[in-house]
Structure formats: C-alpha cells, structure tokens
Amino acid sequence: MRESMSIILDKVNHIYSPDTAYQIQALRDVSLEILDGQFIGIIGHTGSGKSTLIQHLNGLMRATSGHIYFHGKDIYDEDFDLRELRNRVGLVFQYPEHQLFETTIFDDVCFGPKNQGLSKDEAGLRAFEALRSVGLPEELYYQSPFDLSGGQKRRVAIAGVLAMKPEVLILDEPTAGLDPAGRDEILDLVARMHRERGMTVLLVSHSMEDVAKYVQRIIVMNQGQVMLDGTPKQVFAHYKELEAVGLAAPQVTYLMHELVERGLSVDTEATTVEEARASLMEALTGLVAARRDIHVPGKD
Amino acid sequence: MEMIRAEQLVYEYIRRDEEGNVEAISTALDHVDLHVRPGEFIAILGHNGSGKSTLAKHINALLTPGEGSLWVDGKDVSLEENVYDVRQTAGMVFQNPDNQIIASVVEEDVGFGPENIGVPTEEIWQRVEESLRAVGMLKYRHHSPNKLSGGQKQRVAIAGVMAMQPKCIVLDEPTAMLDPNGRRDVIRTAHELNREKGVTIVLITHYMEEVVDADRVFVMDQGKIVMQGTPREIFSQVGKLKEYRLDVPQVTILADMLRQAGLDIPLGVLRREELVDAIMRAAM
Structure with a gap:
C-alpha cells in the first residue's frame, strides 16, 4: 500500500509585518511532506520558525506565499473548509493549561466537541473517552481544573484537543516546565495515541533526548x-552542524563519538541510552572475551 | 554567618470558599531546615508541587513563614522592617523571561532596579555595564529586549538582578523555556557569578544535567527536604530519585546499566568525560 500524504507544504513563505521596518521572514520556501501516521519531532532554536510553521498546518496563520495541501486539497482554495481542517488537525499550544477556563474539568474537555456541533451527550462521551485516555482519575472529573497539579492540568488541556478526535496532533513543547516523571507521562501518552490510534503526531521539543527516544523522523528548522x-x-x-545553530545531539551520541576518538569501536549512531548500552556491551564484552581467548558465538 | 538559615519552616496554602470558610489546606513547606553558607552553589530538585518554589519565594520575602523561622544574611524575613534589606540581599530570577523584562532597551531594563532604590546616576551606569559584562551581554546594551533569544533575555534578567548587587541569587527554573544553547549559557553564567563574584546561588531546576556542578543538592518531596548531599551522592541513588518523580542524567543511567551488567564502572558517574574514562579503563 502506498503511504498517503496527509499534509504537503509547497514553498511556503511567511513574512511578519511586511513592508515595515520590523519585517521578518519567519518561513522561507518551506517544502515538506508529512505522511499519514508518522511521529515527527520538530527541533530548532528559539526564533527558528518552529511555532510559525505549526500554526500554518491547521490554517491559524496564512502563508504569505506558497501552498499547503491537506489530503490533496489546497487549504487556501476559496471553497476549502478551514473549520473542518481545524477539527482534523489538533494543535496543543505551549503551556496549554493557561487556556483552561471552565468550572469543571469535564465541561472544559466538552467545550471543543460542543463547538464542533456535537450534541451534549455526544460531547460528553467524547470527553469521558479523552479524559480516560490521558489517565486522569475519575473522581477528579467534576472538580475545578485550577486545583490540579501542573502535569495534571496539562493532561486535561491535551484531553480537550483529543476529544475533538483529530487525525493529526501537533504539540508545541508539551513538556516545558514539567518534572521528569511528568515529562515521561505526557510523552508516553502521546506515543500511545500514535501507536493505538494511528494518529499523525508532530512534536516540537527542545529536548534532544526526548526526541531521540520517541520520534521516527526529525525536522530541524533554522x-x-x-x-x-x-x-x-x-x-x-550532523551534531556539529546542529551545535552551530544552537542545538545539540543527545548526551549519549557525544559519548559514543568521544569513545571512537579514543580508539574504541562503538556505534556512533546511537541516540538513546538503550542503543548506547547495546553497542557498548558488544564492544566491551567482545574485547574482554578476545583478550581471554574465549570463543564468542557469532563472532568470527 | 549563614547566607540562608531556615529552621522548621512551615507554610500552608489555605483555600477558602465564597463565605471565607476554610475549604482546604495544603502544606507546601513542612518543617524545612536549610543551611546555606555564603558563596555556596546549591541546587533544589523536586517534582511539580513539591514545595521548591514556595521555599524560593521565602528566601526573597515574597512569602513569610507560617511557622518556624528563616534568616537571610542574618535578617529575619518575617519582620516587616527587614523585607527591604532581604530583597536587596537575595535577588530572584523566574521561569519566563518575558514576564521579567520591562524596558524597551536592554541597558534601561538592567538599570531599572538600582534607579528605583535611588542609586546615583553615575553609579547606575557603572553597575549596568558591570552586570551586563558579567552575563556576557554587554554588546547588546542598546538592543531591544524583544529581539533577543530566550536565553539572552534570561541573562538580561540576571543582569538586572546583579545590578542590585545581591549577595545571593535564587533562580527558579530559569531554563524551563529555553533551547539547549540558551540553557547552557544561563547555567554557565550562574556558575561564573558564583565563582568570580562570590554570589551565593540557589538553583531550582527539573533538568538533572544542570545540577552536576553544584556544591550541594537538595531534593524536596511533599514540602520536606528528603535527600541532601553532593551531586555524586544524590545521583548514585537512582531508584530513590525515581520514587520522587525525578531522574538522573543520561550518562549516569548508562553508567548504572553497564555496572549492573558486570562491567567495572564506578558508582555515581556524573559527567561524560568520567564515563569515557571509565569505559576506556574497562576496555583495557
């Protein structure tokens, strides 16, 4: 089966405050193909255009020039339904918990589906499902969202977007300000949405370690x-080029490169702790075994 | 004299309903003892809601203790007449750089604090220059803060605090919103101020990599200090940290895995160089 392209960007440009002294070109001839069901990480330093880029994908911002196609249709066509696009491409902003506003968690999550035109019952069902999938304990559903911890609030905000059943989920730094366990919980949740529902996920992140651990594809903006x-x-x-533009590779990638420089034969492509461990065990036990003159099965 | 001395510090957030009746009480600080010497660089770790920020706000007299006492540079923070002095002794840098910058030119922003307390004009300029140089932002003095990156803005915020000539700076998750470069610059700046100007630093963070160079690390959970020690002592207890919803640096995890697989790697490896050396020794 040929993979289908859910979003195509063709030479997209975006200029802020055109024809003024403050004119800034935030996107420059960006062409991309985003396949259905991909899990993509977007990295780039502050001001590299990441946030501008993702706000184009659901039509919140309009390109100064260029085209964006969603399932083959140009979203800037006059008869294209942008409302429908926003239903299908869900965007979770930075610090989404700042957007919680209802008196109960349940009402807050219902707001999106109701706005989509669903009945109260249907919206309620969606809200239940979404809150369950983000793992919020049921006894909290009718409490004020403002009494929750930071990580819980963020999960409620994400549930608000999930309740709209988007095909594409875009998250702008969803783990900023969370403790390590909260970080893992949110990323595991996103990975599960991708795995179980086949959702296309775009994750904007400043953590190279997180990106390396979770995504299939990385887009670097500069x-x-x-x-x-x-x-x-x-x-x-390309870790050296990444450093030149204010980014970095995961810690373990540097470690592997340094070991190679010191003469140890290990895999410099390792980007996660698990990959590094596997490569190191192979290299080290191999060495020890060779020195002891023991035959290692599978190594000739 | 200690820079910060907290004894049995208690602070409760009290939520009231519309009639003013107490609805819920949550104890944010639960009998905290903390002693920080002048010139120390300490780090505080803890999950969201563990009480770190509440503690930080006490050091700057933004909150006053419910029970117990806190002295900053020998001054009791709960006395009204000391608040002014305490805030000059301990400066604070918050998470979001955009909330802390008020002027439209970098040097004016840095000069705002000293101007406010009536420092003579000439000295203000001197302090502005010195502070911007200390954080490596002198060449941006005439720029608009809006055009700076997050890390640069955060360094300007630190310069603004430095211009008040504090003996102590409390940084409450100063890097949470920054990219890797910005993060590195801010942490390096904090270390430089500590080393070169002798400023006592209290760093609160969720990034484990940022605390490996601290003198001492404190871990908070449910309003209590539950672990304290050197970074090496703290990070050699991987299991315990996980229980407190924390983590250890990637190299420490990897070192731990290799050690458990039977390789001769020491406990509590913190830095990449250490692990490279340890692995090379194991490979000999």
Missing part, C-alpha cells in the same frame, strides 16, 4: 528554513 530532515540517526550524525 532561520525559517528546513535545515535537516531524516531519522534521528541521520539527523544527529
């Missing part, structure tokens, strides 16, 4: 352009 686009291994192999 000065409004796509600088690199590939698997985590391919992208982090």
